[in-house]
Amino acid sequence: MSAYSTLLHEVKDGVATVTLNRPERHNAFDLTMVDEVNGLWRALRYDDDVRVVVLTGAGDRAFCTGIDRSVEVPQPSSPFMVEDPALRLGPKSADLWKPVIAAVNGMACGGAFYLLGECEFIIAAEHATFFDPHTTYGMVNAFEAVHLAQRMPLGEVMRLALLGTAERMSARRAYENGLVSEVVPAQELPGAAARSASVIAGYPPEAVQGTVRAVWAAREMTRSQALATAPHLVRLGNLPADRQEGLFASRSREFRIR
Incomplete structure (x- = not known):
């Protein structure tokens, strides 16, 4: 506590x-x-x-x-x-x-x-x-x-x-x-x-935090400014392709409808 x-x-x-x-x-x-x-x-x-x-x-x-x-x-x-x-x-x-x-x-x-x-x-x-x-x-x-x-x-x-x-x-x-x-x-x-x-x-934190930054950029910047930041956030937060492939192969088939 x-x-x-x-x-x-x-x-x-x-x-x-x-x-x-x-x-x-x-x-x-x-x-x-x-x-x-x-x-x-x-x-x-x-x-x-x-x-x-x-x-x-x-x-x-x-x-x-x-x-x-x-x-x-x-x-x-x-x-x-x-x-x-x-x-x-x-x-x-x-x-x-x-x-x-x-x-x-x-x-x-x-x-x-x-x-x-x-x-x-x-x-x-x-x-x-x-x-x-x-x-x-x-x-x-x-x-x-x-x-x-x-x-x-x-x-x-x-x-x-x-x-x-x-x-x-x-x-x-x-x-x-x-x-x-x-x-x-x-x-x-x-x-x-x-x-x-x-x-x-349960998701990779780099991808989650990069997504958070992207959405807040969209809220606080103009559309063109937010889009200009997107490639940098992608490069910083994306996992290597082989790790992405592994997560894709092991993904759960279950989902919830809200």
Whole structure:
């Protein structure tokens, strides 16, 4: 298990399971959790035994409800500079390019989207909900909305961002608009995330990480820029032809339809 004070962390069969562990605060993050999450992401870059990460929250009430309201973050006097500790929460901000699967087991709101916005895909329990309270409290929904706008249609982002605490998006609606890739009963959530993680962990890590980089390049660059990076990623991540042939010959004939 983990030596962290705000996280649980264990590794088995190539999969690291990371649990936000402040259930008494709905897994809201404080500055210690920010430091520990960022430090763990950076450490996992060096752990070749870890090929995939599953990220979830302790308990069944919340995945994460953003920053703990008791945390005070001093701000610069200039309006052109913002001190935001949550910018260090996401795995990509720590240069971790191993795939991260989020297993959302309750409320996900506010600063949770810094995490969800940098995961590869999201699996949600049926009772999970998504919302953002910023406008309700007189705050601009900016960073969270940017993350969401990369994953959902504009109207859905606007509705979630503007209605604040007055409305919550269900797991089913989040699935319909593309934020969530799969919805399962709560008791099946750990198994569903582990199933996907186990499959990915069984594939050559060079190919997996190169694919992750390619998809993120497609999201963040123009089409021509992303296509220009593709040959380099292929050369870096492809296995030699004889190893590809061996994997092709030994591949499983079984598959799952989602």
